[in-house]
Amino acid sequence: MVTLAEVARQAGVSPSTVSYVLSGKRAISEPTRARVEQAISDLGYHPNAGARALAGKRSHIIALVVPLRTDVYVPIMMEIAIAVTMAARQYGYDVLLITNDEGPEGVRRVAASGLADGVVLMDVELEDERIPVLRELGSHAAMIGLPADAHGLACVDHDFTAAGALCADHLADLGHRDVAFVGYAPQVYRRHAGYAERTLTGFRERAAARGLRILHRPCEGTYESTAGTLARILEDRPATTGFVVQNEGALGPLLSLLRGSGRIVPEDASVVALCPEQLAEQNSPRLTAVTGPAQELGRQAVELVMSRIDGGAPPEITLLTPVLTVRESTGPGPFPVR
Known part of the structure; x- marks a missing residue:
């Protein structure tokens, strides 16, 4: 992987100059800027997510907080996680998995660092301790689940x-x-x-x-x-x-x-x-x-978080309508309805 120092050597400048070109935080002469940009192109340098975040630019990463519990049905959770990942890629985003055993502090660490542009929270509880952190930080977030107080939140869930x-x-x-x-x-x-x-x-x-x-x-x-x-x-x-x-x-x-x-x-x-x-x-x-369609939960959650990243979309709650399919396990009871 090409480093910032290698770009600096190629362009004949200091590493700090390369950082200033990337961040735009200090005026750099046009000839110097051109040499740095040419070195970046020639070497195929890609700033890491942390550097982009520090530069005030998008990291193109969404953090997905997934449940790590013995009392959840893992296949469904993985289906949702895969749907989030696939939908994010359509926007040019990668997904960073965070396990919910880290609790509110794990969410704070990711949201406050700028490492991720947005957060998708799974396995939402009615009084979820992670939500106040997202509200405090003003994070671009979407919930897969519906808390008791959904004011100001973007949520999608089955009804x-x-x-x-x-x-x-x-x-x-x-x-x-x-x-x-x-x-x-x-x-x-x-x-x-x-x-x-x-x-x-x-x-x-x-x-x-x-x-x-x-x-x-x-x-x-x-x-x-x-x-x-x-x-x-x-x-x-x-x-x-x-x-x-x-x-x-x-x-x-x-x-x-x-x-x-x-x-x-x-x-x-x-x-x-x-x-x-x-x-x-x-x-x-x-x-x-x-x-209910598990994949649809993941897709819509990504759409919600992207709309907030792109323009600060207003809060939105979407409940997906459940479907009952009758098969062989149910039949008439002792008091049939006439």
Whole structure:
């Protein structure tokens, strides 16, 4: 890699002169400027991101803060991250990955350094401690997720409240009255992950409006934890015939455990999943599922952050409409609607 010192030697000037030519912070004679620019061209020198940032120019880098947790579904997170990377390249931008275990200080380090022109924040919590840092620094940022207070922010997310309501409506329309919601691990709700809490809120509100009796049981998603969750559900509410599952890890175990308990899906129990299309298709029976386009989240997040970089676009909140696809895992309940 060509260095600034090599450019200086080629042009016959000091390294500081090369820096002044790049930054424009000091007047340089035209002949000297021409020699430096010719040396840069001949050697193929590219200032690094930090140098460009210090010069007050764009770094052409977007920082993407990705979740590094055991309680997230990694394939979806990687699909979103890949979509962000591909969309950024269309704008001539590269992506710098930051893991969310660095917390607010990691976001501050990147945003305040000028290393990145903008930030895309994933796995947004309702009371996310990273957002005040972005507000304080006035960063060009986009959220993949919706915090409780979205004032002044650019956000894109699935409409998880509507997704939860779709699940309740589908099972109510089929005639189910006792329904269990198998959710994520307890720590997901303790940290107030927006996608988990908004889905549960939408489900609860619509279930109340439709006269459903519901249980919510968090689940770690392993076979053992799913077995324990199902046992508690059937002990507390033996008449349960409908299951809504927002935990990708619990889907396979739950179907197996229902079969093992003598409950045939969908004749004796109906299962609605909140999961990607490909996962719904891989199970047996194929799952009725509420889905949303993960790649679209990444693409729109980049568009939001680029619009803010280019012109300080006003705040914008976009919620993508969920889609329910009926497959073989749901059927009529004990109280069919006529």
